[in-house]
Amino acid sequence: QKEVEQNSGPLSVPEGAIASLNCTYSDRGSQSFFWYRQYSGKSPELIMSIYSNGDKEDGRFTAQLNKASQYVSLLIRDSQPSDSATYLCVEDGGNKLVFGAGTILRVKS
Amino acid sequence: DTGVSQNPRHKITKRGQNVTFRCDPISEHNRLYWYRQTLGQGPEFLTYFQNEAQLEKSRLLSDRFSAERPKGSFSTLEIQRTEQGDSAMYLCASSWNTGELFFGEGSRLTVL
Numbered sequence: 288q289k290e291v292e293q294n295s296g297p298l299s300v301p302e303g304a305i306a307s308l309n310c311t312y313s314d315r316g317s318q319s320f321f322w323y324r325q326y327s328g329k330s331p332e333l334i335m336s337i338y339s340n341g342d343k344e345d346g347r348f349t350a351q352l353n354k355a356s357q358y359v360s361l362l363i364r365d366s367q368p369s370d371s372a373t374y375l376c377v378e379d380g381g382n383k384l385v386f387g388a389g390t391i392l393r394v395k396s
Numbered sequence: 397d398t399g400v401s402q403n404p405r406h407k408i409t410k411r412g413q414n415v416t417f418r419c420d421p422i423s424e425h426n427r428l429y430w431y432r433q434t435l436g437q438g439p440e441f442l443t444y445f446q447n448e449a450q451l452e453k454s455r456l457l458s459d460r461f462s463a464e465r466p467k468g469s470f471s472t473l474e475i476q477r478t479e480q481g482d483s484a485m486y487l488c489a490s491s492w493n494t495g496e497l498f499f500g501e502g503s504r505l506t507v508l
Contacts, residue, residue: 295436321495330487330499331439375438379494382452383429386438 291387306363310376319379400500421490431487
C-alpha cells in the first residue's frame with residue numbers, strides 16, 4: 288500500500304521568502320512524483336512533476352527528489368500571497384495517483 | 397476544450413437513499429478517474445477507467461459504490477443506501493497519462 292506523508296501545516300512565510308514543502312513516501316520502488324496545488328474550494332491542479340533524483344526547476348518552483356531517503360520537496364522562491372493554497376505531494380501508483388493529505392501554505396503580505 | 401464537467405455540483409440526500417453523479421471528461425482523454433475528498437485530506441482514489449474498461453477499483457470501496465463508463469465517454473458513479481460517512485466531495489478527473497490529471501469542480505454529497 289503506497290503512502291505519502293506530509294506535514295499538514297499551516298506553513299506561514301512572509302511575502303518574498305522561500306517556502307519549503309516536504310513529503311516522504313513509503314514505496315522504495317516508486318519512480319514518479321508530482322506536486323499539485325489546491326486553492327480553497329477548488330480542485331487540484333498540477334504544478335510540477337519529477338522523475339529522477341536531483342532538482343527540477345520551473346520558474347519560481349523547484350522540485351527535489353531523493354530516492355535514497357524517499358523524500359520529495361517543493362521550494363517556492365519569492366513567495367506571493369497568490370501562492371497561498373494547499374500543496375499536495377503525489378506519487379505515481381501505476382493506474383492511479385496517490386495523494387498526500389497536503390500542506391497548507393500561507394504567504395503573508 | 398471545455399474541461400471536465402461534473403453534475404450535480406451539490407447533492408443533499410437522506411441516509412439510505414441512492415445517489416448518482418455524472419462526469420463528462422475532456423473529449424480527447426481516454427483515462428477517467430473518480431476520487432473522493434474530505435476536509436483536511438487529499439483526494440482518495442476510488443476507481444479508474446481506460447476507455448470503457450474499469451481497470452482498477454479501490455479495495456476500500458464498498459459494494460455500495462459502482463461506476464460505469466459506457467462507450468468510453470461520460471461516466472457515472474452511483475452510491476446505494478447512502479450513509480453519513482459517504483458525505484464528501486466526489487472528484488472526477490481525466491487524462492492522457494497518469495501524471496497530469498485534469499479535475500472537474502467536483503460533486504459535493506451531504507448525507508443527512
